[in-house]
Amino acid sequence: MTSSPAPLKLALSPSRAGDYKQCPLLYRFRAIDKLPEPKTIAQVKGTLVHAVLENLHKLERTERTYPRAVKMLKPEWEKMVAEDAELGELVPEESTMDFLVESRELVKGYFTMENPEGFDAHKCEMYVDTVLPNGVPVRGFIDRVDVAPTGEVRVVDYKTGKKPIPRFSEQARFQMLFYALVWWRMFDHIPAQLRLMYLKVADDMVLAPGPSELNYFERDLGELWSKILRDVRSGDFQPRTSKLCDWCQHQSICPAFGGTPPEYPRERVAGI
Numbered sequence: 001m002t003s004s005p006a007p008l009k010l011a012l013s014p015s016r017a018g019d020y021k022q023c024p025l026l027y028r029f030r031a032i033d034k035l036p037e038p039k040t041i042a043q044v045k046g047t048l049v050h051a052v053l054e055n056l057h058k059l060e061r062t063e064r065t066y067p068r069a070v071k072m073l074k075p076e077w078e079k080m081v082a083e084d085a086e087l088g089e090l091v092p093e094e095s096t097m098d099f100l101v102e103s104r105e106l107v108k109g110y111f112t113m114e115n116p117e118g119f120d121a122h123k124c125e126m127y128v129d130t131v132l133p134n135g136v137p138v139r140g141f142i143d144r145v146d147v148a149p150t151g152e153v154r155v156v157d158y159k160t161g162k163k164p165i166p167r168f169s170e171q172a173r174f175q176m177l178f179y180a181l182v183w184w185r186m187f188d189h190i191p192a193q194l195r196l197m198y199l200k201v202a203d204d205m206v207l208a209p210g211p212s213e214l215n216y217f218e219r220d221l222g223e224l225w226s227k228i229l230r231d232v233r234s235g236d237f238q239p240r241t242s243k244l245c246d247w248c249q250h251q252s253i254c255p256a257f258g259g260t261p262p263e264y265p266r267e268r269v270a271g272i
Helices: 014-022 024-032 041-056 066-083 085-090 093-113 170-187 211-234 243-247
Strands: 123-131 137-147 153-159 193-198 203-207
Touching: 014 024, 014 170, 014 211, 024 211, 041 066, 041 085, 041 093, 041 123, 041 137, 041 153, 066 085, 066 093, 093 193, 123 170, 137 170, 153 170, 170 193, 170 203, 170 211
Parallel strands: 153 193
Antiparallel strands: 123 137, 137 153, 193 203
């Protein structure tokens, strides 16, 4: 006798919200069907650099130097490969040195932007999971939280890709407002600053939202979540085509390209 799959506990995160706004069917494939997707070198490089920066902030202040961070790259990469053999296939041994050099440049970008010897992070890779007052379940990871001696909070996120031009920066802004809102609702005070650090270009995006902006953002999240729940209950996630379809891993099963999606797993979303 086969057991039924465990019911899903859906929640909104910046990534899943971005998926739904880009293409509702993509949201279904990732959040409900949980279809596997091959990793990319860019994603894996980002994971490596994030891990090194997290470990860097665990060291004593005087040890948080650029040479020390560079020395952390290779052993952290070897650890990642030992835990996931697929990574060794994605970055074969003959390409490892180039991969690590590119990762080193991202770490260098970080040190160009701030001196980690001058402060202590309050939290790194902080998992947040709550329900907003309007009933929207939210969760995700904040790369870093800093708390000043005077109590002000700064929420920091590292980006290892290119900094988008202003008209394509909506998703980055969305992510930062998302975590500012979550922090506000969890701890009853708004972060004084949100900082997105683009390591590749040693540049950043800084926001300082107030209660009015976050209240509007919370309302928009409520509307987005209502649309997602409507589709979850009906099973009708429509594809939305765009230039981003060229990079989608699921074209072969997308109706917009003549494909057929897998059967909708209604038993997994029963009760939602």
